[in-house]
Amino acid sequence: MSIDRRKFLRSAMLLPAIPAAGSSIFDLLENCVEKIESFKRVRPHDPLWPSLKSWQQLKTAVNGNLVKIESPFVSCATAKDKTACDEVFKSLKNPYYIGDNPALTQTSGWLDAWQSEPSVYAVAAKSTSDVVAAVNFARTHNLRLVVKGGGHSYQGTSNSADSLLIWTRGMNKIELHDSFVADGCAAAQTPKPAVTIESGALWLQAYTEVTTKGGRFVQGGGCTTVGVAGLIQGGGFGSFSKYYGMAAAALLQAEIVTADGSVKIANACTNADLFWALKGGGGGSFGVVTKLTLRTRELPANFGAVFGKIKANSDESYKALLGKVVELYHDKLFNPHWGEQVTFNGNNTVAFSLVSHGLTKEEMTESWQQFEAWVKSKKEYTFEAPLTIIALPAQRMWDVAFLKQYAPNLIETDERADAPVSNIYWGSNKGEAGQFIHAYRSAWLPASLLEEGNRLKLVDALFAASRHWAFALHFNKGLAGAPQEEIAAAKETATNPEVLTAFALAIVAGEGEPAFKNIAGHEPDLKNAHRAAEQINKSSDELLKVAPNAGSYLSESNYFEPNWQKSFWGSNYDKLAAVKKKYDPEGLFFVHHGVGSEGWSDDGFTRL
Incomplete structure (x- = not known):
């Protein structure tokens, strides 16, 4: 030794x-x-690793819901199984296939950072008592503990080799409330329409119950296969956040299993400090959330979408186009009715993929009329994809049958033979399934950049950044322009306060197909990946010239962020650290760049 x-x-x-x-x-x-x-967590080769008898006792305690995890890549070990191995990698482009396997995560890895690796065992939790048993077992045996619901963490926080996984995908019950008051808050709160969602549910399941069936809205993620609990704890933005505010701000109550194995209720009246931390303080750091109750809202008559792509015939005309796009956004779209993104490409094209809230098709068209006329009047520009404006009844936004009939080109379907017919996802998210990330950077862009005196600097930065790599401005991921009451509600979350004055989140990222080291024929192209990462970083650095020291969005950020505490949480970090110390003093819960993680090695196994 x-x-x-x-x-x-x-x-x-x-x-x-x-x-x-x-x-x-x-x-x-x-x-x-x-x-x-005692400063080290136990691994399978260590003498103190639990015996088979101990694991059997855990299995009994969780009603048989203990899984010995096997990698789906076993078939890749032999040459004769090449076809079977290729089929597995083909399946990695199906987010439902990934989510249904405890050995997999929605991202396969990140260049020079991490690779998805399965835990040794998983408690496939069906109830809160299963979670309690798993937490107690991990604490007693000094195990590395991982929590996974949707498994969409770009940072790799929902996987770790040599660990015990608490897998909540089987906990997906959803209950609607006409009038909800948090426990212990009867004297302080008025009843609100709400929904209680177990932590393993996906956002499509939540939208189906709340919107398609219930005729109301709950603020969640744009990607339908993202887990509910992870998004809320990460802060949470969806397509309509400019109108409804942050998803975390809609949290009314949570049930959580803390490191001591106790089940706690957290709301504004009970364990209020923990409640605050769960609203944007990051998933997997304070305990295992088992249920969340979220405020629901009224639906408008219509949601809408705008698509299109414009190409400029020179760098000079492209810069002029960028100026017009910024002007369009400031004058017509910088309000609660508009969300989603505009992408800026190095081939001098701009692509629009935006959504609207509560507008008729005629009102949407009016917002774009002047801009479209300007583009068509200039010979320097061509529409590579026509400006397409659509409106649909808001209640049908996530209606599976409606989308299959009227918008089949916008969705993908889980093609497994035994898959539920409800397993659909947006086609625009297909590239993320199984992705191997080359680099990922994000930055909150302050609304002051839209002011007339600063627009030229913004346009110059957009142009300079596009010379290195394509990037997008996500207008729904910044609350400047949102209703004041939503900004005030977001202020009561743990998220970096920069989001309150940001008009958009700039995202510069690149990825390759699913890839794993040491699997022949499916290894990452490291040369290409490093080249891409270099250009992505250069592009992001150009944007940061007009937003120096900008923070970033926890769930969509740089794995290598040097000053992550300030970047993700700003002035809120010290308070979050105090909550962490109170509820998890020994650091049972660890995630990369999570609150309190600076006290541990990068893999979470050794206390520093």
């Missing part, structure tokens, strides 16, 4: 005074070694 000298000395200093008699130096050394070893 090797002992790090500095750790040995540090631990030795913690020992009580040497007794006068009855102890030898060997006793003291053994005691010291035990203290040193």
Whole structure:
């Protein structure tokens, strides 16, 4: 057994005074070694790894819901199974296939950062009591613990080799409330329409119950296969956040299993500090959320969408086009009715993929009329894709049957033979399924950049950034221009306060097909990936010239963010750290760049 000298000395200093008699130096050394070893979590090859009998006891405690995880890539180990291996990789482009396998995550890895690796065992939780048993087992046996619902973490926080996984996908019940009051808040709150959602549910399931069937709205994610609990804890933005505000701000109550194995209710009146931390403080850091109750809202008559792509015939005309796009946004779209994104490409094209809230097709058309006329009047521009404006009844936005009939080109379907017919997802999200990330950067862009005196600087930055890599401005992921009451509600979350004054989140990112090291024929193209990462970073750096020290969105950010505490949470970090210390003093819950993670090694196995 090797002992790090500095750790040995540090631990030795913690020992009580040497007794006068009855102890030898060997006793003291053994005691010291035990203290040193306690700084490490246990791995399968360690003597203290739980015995098969212990695992069987856990299986009994969770009503049989313990899974010994097997990698789906076993078929890739032999040459004769190449066809089977290729089929697995083809399936990785189906987010439902990934989500239904405890060994997989929606992102396969990140260049020079992490690779998706399965846990040893998973508790396929069906109830809160299953979660309690798993938490107690991990704490008692000093195991690395991972929590996964939707499994969409770009940071790799929903996977770790040599760990025990709490897999909540089977916890997906949804209950609507006409009038909900949080526990213990009867004297302080008026009843609100709400929905209680178990933590393993996906957003499409939530929208189906709340909107398609219930005729109301709940603020959630744009990607339909994202997990409900992870999005809320990460802050949460969806297509209509400019109108309804942040998803985390809609949280009324949560049920959570904390590190001591107790089940706590967190709301504005009970465990209020923990409640605040769950609203944007990051998933997997404070405990295992098992249920969330979210405020629901009225639906408008219509949702809408605008698509189109314009190409400029020179760099000079492209810059002029960028100026017009910024002017269009400021004058017509910088309000609660509009969301989603505009993409700026290095081939001098601009692509629109926007949504609207509560507008008729005629009102949408009016907003774009002047801009479209300007483009068509200039010979320097051509529409590579025509400006297409559509409106649909808001209640049909996530109606599976409606979308299959009237918008089949916008959706993809889970093609497995035994898949439920309800398993659909937006076609625009297909590229994310199984992706191997080359680099990912995001930045909150302040609304001051839209002011007339600053627009030229913004346009110059957009142009310069596009010379290196394509990027998008996500207008729904910034609350400047939202209703004041939604900005005020977001202020009561743990998210970086920069979001309150940002008009958009700029995202510069690149990815490749699903890839894993040491699987022949499916390894990442490292040369191409490094080249892409270099250009992505250069593009992002150009944008940061007009938004120096800008923070970023926790769920869509740089794995290598050097000042992540400030970037993700700004002035809220110290308060979050205090909540973490109160509810998880020993650091049972660890995620990369999560609150309190600076006290652990990068893999979460060794306390620093």
